[in-house]
Amino acid sequence: MSEPDLKSLIIGVGNLYRNDDAVGILIVRKLNDMASDRVSIIEQSGEGTSLMNAWKGYDRVCIVDAVSSGSPVGSIHCMDASREPVPSKFFSCSTHNFGVAESIELARTLGQLPRQLLLYGVEGGNFQHGEILSTEVEQAMESVAGEISQYVLST
Amino acid sequence: MPTPNRSAEKANCMTKKTIKVDYLARVEGEGGLYIKMKDDAVVDVKLKIFEPPRFFEGFLRGRDFKEASDITARICGICPVAYQMSAVHAMENALGVKVDAPLRELRRLLYCGEWIESHTLHIYLLHAPDFLGYPDAIQMAKDHKEIVERGLKLKKAGNQIVSFLGGREIHPVNVRVGGFYKVFSKRDFEPLIEALKWARDAALNTVRWTAKLPFPKFEQDYEFVALHHPEEYPFNEGRIVSNRGLDIDCSEYEEHFQETHVEHSNALHSHLKERGAYFVGPMARYNLNFDQLSPMAREAALEAGLQKECRNPFKSIIIRSVETLYACDEALRVLESYEKPERPYVPVEPREATGFACTEAPRGILYHHYRLDNQGKILDAKIVPPTSQNQKTIEDDLRKFVPQYIHLSQEELTWQCEQAIRNYDPCISCATHFLKLDIERT
Numbered sequence: 096m097s098e099p100d101l102k103s104l105i106i107g108v109g110n111l112y113r114n115d116d117a118v119g120i121l122i123v124r125k126l127n128d129m130a131s132d133r134v135s136i137i138e139q140s141g142e143g144t145s146l147m148n149a150w151k152g153y154d155r156v157c158i159v160d161a162v163s164s165g166s167p168v169g170s171i172h173c174m175d176a177s178r179e180p181v182p183s184k185f186f187s188c189s190t191h192n193f194g195v196a197e198s199i200e201l202a203r204t205l206g207q208l209p210r211q212l213l214l215y216g217v218e219g220g221n222f223q224h225g226e227i228l229s230t231e232v233e234q235a236m237e238s239v240a241g242e243i244s245q246y247v248l249s250t
Numbered sequence: 251m252p253t254p255n256r257s258a259e260k261a262n263c264m265t266k267k268t269i270k271v272d273y274l275a276r277v278e279g280e281g282g283l284y285i286k287m288k289d290d291a292v293v294d295v296k297l298k299i300f301e302p303p304r305f306f307e308g309f310l311r312g313r314d315f316k317e318a319s320d321i322t323a324r325i326c327g328i329c330p331v332a333y334q335m336s337a338v339h340a341m342e343n344a345l346g347v348k349v350d351a352p353l354r355e356l357r358r359l360l361y362c363g364e365w366i367e368s369h370t371l372h373i374y375l376l377h378a379p380d381f382l383g384y385p386d387a388i389q390m391a392k393d394h395k396e397i398v399e400r401g402l403k404l405k406k407a408g409n410q411i412v413s414f415l416g417g418r419e420i421h422p423v424n425v426r427v428g429g430f431y432k433v434f435s436k437r438d439f440e441p442l443i444e445a446l447k448w449a450r451d452a453a454l455n456t457v458r459w460t461a462k463l464p465f466p467k468f469e470q471d472y473e474f475v476a477l478h479h480p481e482e483y484p485f486n487e488g489r490i491v492s493n494r495g496l497d498i499d500c501s502e503y504e505e506h507f508q509e510t511h512v513e514h515s516n517a518l519h520s521h522l523k524e525r526g527a528y529f530v531g532p533m534a535r536y537n538l539n540f541d542q543l544s545p546m547a548r549e550a551a552l553e554a555g556l557q558k559e560c561r562n563p564f565k566s567i568i569i570r571s572v573e574t575l576y577a578c579d580e581a582l583r584v585l586e587s588y589e590k591p592e593r594p595y596v597p598v599e600p601r602e603a604t605g606f607a608c609t610e611a612p613r614g615i616l617y618h619h620y621r622l623d624n625q626g627k628i629l630d631a632k633i634v635p636p637t638s639q640n641q642k643t644i645e646d647d648l649r650k651f652v653p654q655y656i657h658l659s660q661e662e663l664t665w666q667c668e669q670a671i672r673n674y675d676p677c678i679s680c681a682t683h684f685l686k687l688d689i690e691r692t
Contacts, residue, residue: 112324139420140327140420142327142328142420143375144371144375144402144405144406144409145409145419145420147402148406148409193371193375193376193387197386197387197388200388201375201387201388201391201398204388204391204392204395205391205395205398205399
């Protein structure tokens with residue numbers, strides 16, 4: 096069944112000054128033209144309780160962030176977080192003690208998850224201080240931006 | 251009475267034992283813990299801080315004095331207001347500026363927002379699971395849904411203050427030397443008043459709830475250090491005082507406090523030159539400023555069973571709740587008596603000068619010191635955040651705590667040690683930005 100009136104939110108998570116950790120923010124900046132009455136685009140640091148406040152009132156949410164799971168740098172991970180739990184160490188590149196994974200799992204426990212929650216992760220390699228993306232991460236950006244755009248525009 | 255397991259250990263002559271936590275959970279930033287024991291005595295404790303240093307003081311050099319507040323705010327996503335406040339006060343101290351009374355009140359309001367956010371996050375999501383026996387807040391929420399929901403909503407009230415007055419939720423942008431970029435009418439603040447009235451009730455219930463948690467018996471003879479102001483609970487101004495007679499102006503800080511490098515930490519250890527370790531943060535503030543709390547906060551503290559002085563760091567969760575209540579109460583006081591300032595900021599002219607300031611970050615005193623040239627360019631900067639000041643006290647606590655609880659299983663003892671560290675709500679991200687790098691060239 097198509098749901099043309101879904102309210103969608105795209106959240107780019109990351110830190111612009113921690114090299115590959117910037118990728119979530121940079122991807123949503125590529126999508127800024129999509130913003131409309133039905134599609135909101137925001138940037139977040141990844142502090143969990145702010146994320147939980149941000150997605151309130153939205154039916155469909157897509158979060159994109161850098162991840163550190165041991166996969167090759169530039170790998171793209173995608174999971175339907177409304178159906179499956181997020182591995183707790185998935186976002187260990189963040190220094191936040193209550194970050195993306197924790198906020199999703201707490202929201203699941205409290206019944207506060209959006210109906211649809213898609214999580215994109217781009218495997219980063221360098222999370223030290225700086226403003227340079229790894230080549231593989233940069234290459235993954237276009238592809239992730241395209242997939243998110245398709246997901247949000249689909250009915 | 252030793253447990254059978256413990257006896258078995260002794261029979262096998264197991265005289266050496268270590269507690270090792272590679273990555274501490276539920277603290278900000280990356281740190282670990284190492285404790286080595288021999289014959290039930292602690293021989294070594296290391297709070298390891300391995301988050302890489304960030305050299306903020308280095309890249310402040312050459313920047314304009316007006317930039318320091320926004321640059322240093324980047325040190326921490328949890329307490330950016332504290333960095334902004336210490337930076338602007340230090341600059342105003344250097345440049346001989348005194349802000350108008352209504353602007354000063356707005357600064358208190360902004361700080362209230364940060365205390366509410368930071369304290370509530372720690373109370374509900376990081377510290378409470380320790381007392382209730384859950385590995386994390388997610389597991390705790392399964393059994394205490396309404397309590398966790400209350401915590402999240404209470405934290406949001408703090409976020410609302412910071413995002414409205416500060417311009418955005420994380421790393422606010424409305425603070426400047428001399429005041430604010432933009433100030434608001436009384437009417438603009440009306441939605442905040444309603445949110446804060448609910449928050450004040452929730453904070454009172456938080457005090458009552460935390461008072462009922464089980465606390466290990468552990469009282470120590472600390473030297474507490476905090477700001478003290480005769481007329482108000484300290485946020486932005488006051489003298490640096492201690493319960494052992496320290497009473498100095500912020501400009502005298504470096505005459506009394508010293509930082510040293512220890513091999514196992516990327517954050518410098520801070521100590522009082524004459525007496526060693528000291529304790530900063532909510533418990534220090536409370537003990538040195540009880541009479542300056544609002545009547546409602548004082549009454550709630552006493553009702554919760556606290557005395558005017560508390561020396562059990564595990565009870566810091568009650569004190570954080572009392573301070574959260576105070577912050578809600580104080581924010582409402584500021585808002586109810588608020589009149590829009592005639593000007594958003596006091597004009598500031600650069601000159602060659604040196605300035606100092608300490609303000610009370612949620613975790614304790616945050617010291618900034620700047621030296622400026624005649625154009626207002628920063629020549630030198632020194633920043634001492636609260637977590638680095640508490641490092642030595644945290645290690646001392648563990649040295650004394652572990653022998654008292656040596657009968658516990660390895661798993662339980664490790665947990666209790668982590669809880670003892672979380673008593674201080676350490677912000678390792680803050681603590682590691684100031685390591686000095688000495689390169690010897692031959």
